[in-house]
Amino acid sequence: MAVHPFLQRLQEKPLLADGAMGTMLYAKGASSEQCLEYLTISRPGWVTEIHQAYAAAGADVLKSHTFGANGIRLAQYGLADKVRDLNFKAVRLLRDVREVTGRPFFIAGDIGPLGRRTPADVHAHDRSMHEVFQEQISVLWEAGADLLLFETFVDLVELETAVHAARTICDLPVVASITFAEDGFTVNGLTPEQVVMRLSQAGADLIGVNCSVGPSSMLQTLERMQAAAPSAAFSVMPNAWVSGTSRRPLLLPIKPGVLCAKPRHS
Numbered sequence: 001m002a003v004h005p006f007l008q009r010l011q012e013k014p015l016l017a018d019g020a021m022g023t024m025l026y027a028k029g030a031s032s033e034q035c036l037e038y039l040t041i042s043r044p045g046w047v048t049e050i051h052q053a054y055a056a057a058g059a060d061v062l063k064s065h066t067f068g069a070n071g072i073r074l075a076q077y078g079l080a081d082k083v084r085d086l087n088f089k090a091v092r093l094l095r096d097v098r099e100v101t102g103r104p105f106f107i108a109g110d111i112g113p114l115g116r117r118t119p120a121d122v123h124a125h126d127r128s129m130h131e132v133f134q135e136q137i138s139v140l141w142e143a144g145a146d147l148l149l150f151e152t153f154v155d156l157v158e159l160e161t162a163v164h165a166a167r168t169i170c171d172l173p174v175v176a177s178i179t180f181a182e183d184g185f186t187v188n189g190l191t192p193e194q195v196v197m198r199l200s201q202a203g204a205d206l207i208g209v210n211c212s213v214g215p216s217s218m219l220q221t222l223e224r225m226q227a228a229a230p231s232a233a234f235s236v237m238p239n240a241w242v243s244g245t246s247r248r249p250l251l252l253p254i255k256p257g258v259l260c261a262k263p264r265h266s
Contacts, residue, residue: 017061018054035077037069040090051097063110064090070136073115091143108149109140133165147173152211154187163202175235177208180221192224208235
């Protein structure tokens with residue numbers, strides 16, 4: 001079986017992903033009260049401009065603006081019937097940017113958690129969760145995404161469910177990314193070693209860490225994951241900030257030079 005172009009490129013060199021979408025949309029005037037994914041339809045120019053900026057900056061992988069475009073999250077805004085429209089439009093916007101810029105970046109169909117707490121007794125093959133993920137995955141695949149990126153998950157069972165759902169629908173490469181706290185554990189107390197083993201068994205092509213912490217803490221987590229699974233491929237997307245102290249609960253931005261130095265170190 002031929003190796004997927006995305007996985008083939010990864011064998012040749014590390015790939016650089018784009019950055020956040022939400023903060024860029026807020027800077028353009030979006031409200032924290034609105035459904036940001038709906039801006040793909042109501043303000044496609046904003047979304048396109050942000051994609052173009054990341055492409056111009058040299059990103060090899062650009063994420064579709066679909067993080068919360070699943071039926072459960074959209075239902076909170078009365079938009080549960082817009083899953084197909086929003087996901088399809090988001091990928092098409094990226095395909096247009098790729099055609100206009102002439103840059104051969106990969107399009108990652110971006111999928112976030114469902115936005116509800118997973119009961120402790122739910123299995124990774126839970127049918128209702130499966131169906132919600134399958135609905136979004138099928139549209140992203142049909143629209144032309146090159147890979148699937150499950151990111152910012154805090155519950156490993158939910159992430160395993162998402163990976164299983166993808167494997168029942170398509171053969172696109174799957175990046176499964178979870179968040180860790182500063183202490184190196186997930187919200188449910190799982191270690192990096194436990195996470196990497198379970199996601200490998202679930203069928204993820206890349207195992208990822210993103211959000212919550214800055215590059216220094218995330219690098220330590222990555223090193224533990226890599227030691228547990230030396231042959232695995234990884235995705236790392238740290239925040240460009242770190243939290244302040246308890247007396248100064250501010251977000252302290254990390255200078256670009258520091259952030260850029262971490263990939264070279266790893």
